[in-house]
Amino acid sequence: MFCQKCGKENKEGAAFCNACGAPLIPVITSSKDKVIQAKVKTKRDQIEGISQTGPILACLVGLLFLFLGFLFNFLILIFGLILLGIAIWWSSGRENERKKLENEIKELQAEME
Numbered sequence: 782m783f784c785q786k787c788g789k790e791n792k793e794g795a796a797f798c799n800a801c802g803a804p805l806i807p808v809i810t811s812s813k814d815k816v817i818q819a820k821v822k823t824k825r826d827q828i829e830g831i832s833q834t835g836p837i838l839a840c841l842v843g844l845l846f847l848f849l850g851f852l853f854n855f856l857i858l859i860f861g862l863i864l865l866g867i868a869i870w871w872s873s874g875r876e877n878e879r880k881k882l883e884n885e886i887k888e889l890q891a892e893m894e
């Protein structure tokens with residue numbers, strides 16, 4: 782732990798600082814760190830909440846229309862292609878969102894150290 786008076790690092794559990802002799806009070810997580818930890822938790826929850834189910838479903842439906850389009854009607858095929866495009870765009874948007882949140886978490890954690 783670090784001395785709150787002079788900032789020197791001391792052995793964990795030491796009662797007094799061996800540099801300046803000040804009594805060492807166990808550091809309770811500061812309120813700033815608590816705020817950061819809460820933010821990190823919120824962002825982690827947001828990441829958990831980003832599901833790829835929607836894009837995957839859109840992709841499957843798109844493939845189905847593509848297949849039907851080959852069998853029956855060219856217009857259905859185009860519709861399938863559009864759906865596939867939407868699915869890819871949707872999925873990459875979510876992926877970007879996830880990366881953005883992960884970067885924000887890294888920045889927040891850097892602030893704590």
Ligand SMILES: [Zn+2]
Nearest residue numbers: 784787798801
């Ligand atoms: Zn000290």
